[in-house]
Amino acid sequence: MKVFSSTCTFDYSWEEVSAANWRKYCPWNDKSTHVVAVDTLSRSVDSETGILRTERLITCDQSVPQWVLSLFGGSATSHVYEISYVDPKSKKVTMCSTNLTWSNVLNVQETVTYQPSSAKPTCTTNFNQEAKITALCGGWQKIKNKVEEASVERFSQNAKRGREGFEAVLEMSRRVFGEQRERENDKLQS
Amino acid sequence: MSASIAPECNDIKERYDTCFLKWYSEKYLRGNTTSNDCEELFSKYKTCLNKVLKEKGIDSMLEDVRKGNSEMDAEHNRRS
Numbered sequence: 001m002k003v004f005s006s007t008c009t010f011d012y013s014w015e016e017v018s019a020a021n022w023r024k025y026c027p028w029n030d031k032s033t034h035v036v037a038v039d040t041l042s043r044s045v046d047s048e049t050g051i052l053r054t055e056r057l058i059t060c061d062q063s064v065p066q067w068v069l070s071l072f073g074g075s076a077t078s079h080v081y082e083i084s085y086v087d088p089k090s091k092k093v094t095m096c097s098t099n100l101t102w103s104n105v106l107n108v109q110e111t112v113t114y115q116p117s118s119a120k121p122t123c124t125t126n127f128n129q130e131a132k133i134t135a136l137c138g139g140w141q142k143i144k145n146k147v148e149e150a151s152v153e154r155f156s157q158n159a160k161r162g163r164e165g166f167e168a169v170l171e172m173s174r175r176v177f178g179e180q181r182e183r184e185n186d187k188l189q190s
Numbered sequence: 191m192s193a194s195i196a197p198e199c200n201d202i203k204e205r206y207d208t209c210f211l212k213w214y215s216e217k218y219l220r221g222n223t224t225s226n227d228c229e230e231l232f233s234k235y236k237t238c239l240n241k242v243l244k245e246k247g248i249d250s251m252l253e254d255v256r257k258g259n260s261e262m263d264a265e266h267n268r269r270s
């Protein structure tokens with residue numbers, strides 16, 4: 001098993017980040033183009049805790065290294081299952097995802113959290129990401145290592161692009177939301 | 191908004207996503223967690239989506255992966 005982890009801080013409030021997170025993979029994000037579809041499978045609010053639970057299916061289309069394709073076959077389209085929890089009281093978003101495709105070869109378990117930063121909780125948000133990557137193909141340790149290394153490499157590239165793309169979404173969200181509010185204020189005044 | 195895996199569901203998905211995002215930022219995050227403004231749109235979107243998930247065989251993959259959910263829910267679906 002190999003572990004990939006990263007952290008960063010966004011200069012936006014937790015409310016803004018958690019709302020923009022729902023459209024992380026929209027056309028405003030021109031960096032995460034490997035994500036071609038995001039579908040919501042279920043959604044519910046726990047009546048006791050108020051926690052919002054969402055299941056999503058994320059469809060990716062990305063160039064898989066040729067040697068991987070020739071070893072394991074399959075196509076370049078893959079699916080990821082994501083289950084997320086938003087706790088509005090403690091202000092925490094937790095997203096857990098796992099790969100549906102190639103699950104007999106490789107297991108990727110990713111956990112992402114968004115929480116207000118302790119330094120500036122009202123205007124900045126901490127992002128934490130950890131992925132555990134395990135190659136499952138029986139036998140050859142050398143191949144397993146190679147598969148895991150290639151996956152971690154790809155994962156870290158996508159994580160970097162994801163961060164840049166999300167920054168763009170956050171910026172656009174703030175702009176659009178501001179314009180919307182201005183329009184509403186104008187309406188109220190006229 | 192992002193596209194649906196099924197192009198024929200894109201329209202209804204777009205309407206649902208827009209409704210959800212409005213509800214999320216204007217009601218849910220402000221403490222009104224019990225309202226469900228988008229239920230009808232979601233139900234239409236799901237009908238469209240589920241048909242395609244079945245055709246593509248994704249529904250059975252989901253069934254398998256959901257077996258681990260009770261553990262995940264126990265950990266995250268309660269107040270920490």
